[in-house]
Amino acid sequence: MAVFPGDVGLQILTANYLLEVKRDGPAARTQLQLALKGGPSLVQRYQIFSTIENSKRLKDGQEGHLDLQSYVEFKRNYRAVIRLHKEALGAQRDYWQLLTRSHVKTGAVRAALEAMDQAADAAQQVYRRVLERYPNNGKLLRCYGKFLEDVQNNPAAAGRVYQEAARNGGADGLLSLDLKVKYNTPNSKNESSASCPATQLLLQYVVG
Known part of the structure; x- marks a missing residue:
């Protein structure tokens, strides 16, 4: 220069x-x-x-620098990934809860495994779409790291994402994150969240 x-x-x-x-x-x-x-x-x-x-x-990509319209769009996408993240955790909960029963049918176990895989895949798809739009959002990266750690059981990848989140100001992103899922009763209806119409519509709605 x-x-x-x-x-x-x-x-x-x-x-x-x-x-x-x-x-x-x-x-x-x-x-x-x-x-x-x-x-x-x-x-x-x-x-x-x-x-x-x-x-x-x-x-x-930085939540603190968004105008009003972009901020509303980000919050919509953020709520979408958190919802599917929680549904993936819920599918895992349903699977392990099923295995605690004294009598379990093979078909029920297979259905629970399929539901768990579908929920995880749906959440992964939405995370990738939203991260393409906001690749430097520390809060979102921190949540994705939590997803990789708890749902995908990939601590190595989660660690890399946590480091990237820390560089983008997302070190405390999980402090206010509510990923609690309700505990189902044995008689509650178990339905695959990833295959329900509402979730399919959500997958199409995220990031336009």
């Missing part, structure tokens, strides 16, 4: 470096503004536009 202070291409590259590596949106936007003043070509204008859009996504 010191050798070529007014080079538009170099300013665009610097902006992308600041955005993707340093995660510094304001500094990246400053470089893009300088690039716009330098008379960029048509291709360079498109590159600037693309980088600005990426900068907006970085900004939206």
